[in-house]
Amino acid sequence: xxxxxxxxxxxxxxxxxxxxxxxxxxxxxxxxxxxxxxxxxxxxxxxxxxxxxxxxxxxxxxxxxxxxxxxxxxxxxxxxxxxxxxxxxxxxxxxxxxxxxxxxxxxxxxxxxxxxxxxxxxxxxxxxxxxxxxxxxxxxxxxxxxxxxxxxxxxxxxxxxxxxxxxxxxxxxxxxxxxxxxxxxxxxxxxxxxxxxxxxxxxxxxxxxxxxxxxxxx
Numbered sequence: 001x002x003x004x005x006x007x008x009x010x011x012x013x014x015x016x017x018x019x020x021x022x023x024x025x026x027x028x029x030x031x032x033x034x035x036x037x038x039x040x041x042x043x044x045x046x047x048x049x050x051x052x053x054x055x056x057x058x059x060x061x062x063x064x065x066x067x068x069x070x071x072x073x074x075x076x077x078x079x080x081x082x083x084x085x086x087x088x089x090x091x092x093x094x095x096x097x098x099x100x101x102x103x104x105x106x107x108x109x110x111x112x113x114x115x116x117x118x119x120x121x122x123x124x125x126x127x128x129x130x131x132x133x134x135x136x137x138x139x140x141x142x143x144x145x146x147x148x149x150x151x152x153x154x155x156x157x158x159x160x161x162x163x164x165x166x167x168x169x170x171x172x173x174x175x176x177x178x179x180x181x182x183x184x185x186x187x188x189x190x191x192x193x194x195x196x197x198x199x200x201x202x203x204x205x206x207x208x209x210x211x212x213x214x215x216x217x218x
Contacts, residue, residue, distance in 0.1 A: 057185035063088035085184035090125035105134035
């Protein structure tokens with residue numbers, strides 16, 4: 001198919017498709033003439049994946065390229081692919097300040113990891129993010145939220161166990177890597193969405209009992 005048909009099939013504009021080709025997010029089509037190329041079903045699948053990672057998962061172009069590289073690299077194990085996807089999702093623009101709050105947060109996270117028996121490296125992006133969040137909460141007086149650390153950990157432990165089990169298929173390495181990477185990105189977006197719904201429901205039940213709880217807060 002030509003690029004115009006690829007655009008119609010996927011709902012992605014021709015301009016965006018050409019941009020993704022330039023950025024290496026979409027492999028080039030098969031040249032049929034100096035100014036024409038033909039695209040196949042693999043391009044349809046990859047383009048939909050790119051849009052999902054960027055539009056739904058909220059990844060940057062650079063982060064999306066890293067995730068796709070992990071999917072395409074036969075030398076990357078499922079475990080490594082998960083780490084690459086986490087790095088892309090949790091990319092940090094600037095490091096947070098190093099102060100007493102950060103040191104206490106580092107200790108708190110280390111104690112959590114040990115307490116729960118997690119096999120987590122010091123370079124894990126989630127570990128770094130947790131330290132940043134806890135340190136920021138302390139600076140802002142958010143001790144009550146920080147006090148929910150084990151509640152969050154227990155919930156995420158259950159989610160992660162089911163999530164990883166669901167996406168791994170030892171007999172299909174390529175699809176498993178893709179599902180692991182996409183699951184990390186879109187699964188995180190789904191968790192955030194469900195959390196928002198659950199928080200509204202909990203708030204309505206706690207703060208606005210009765211008929212008012214069913215009203216649209218907006």
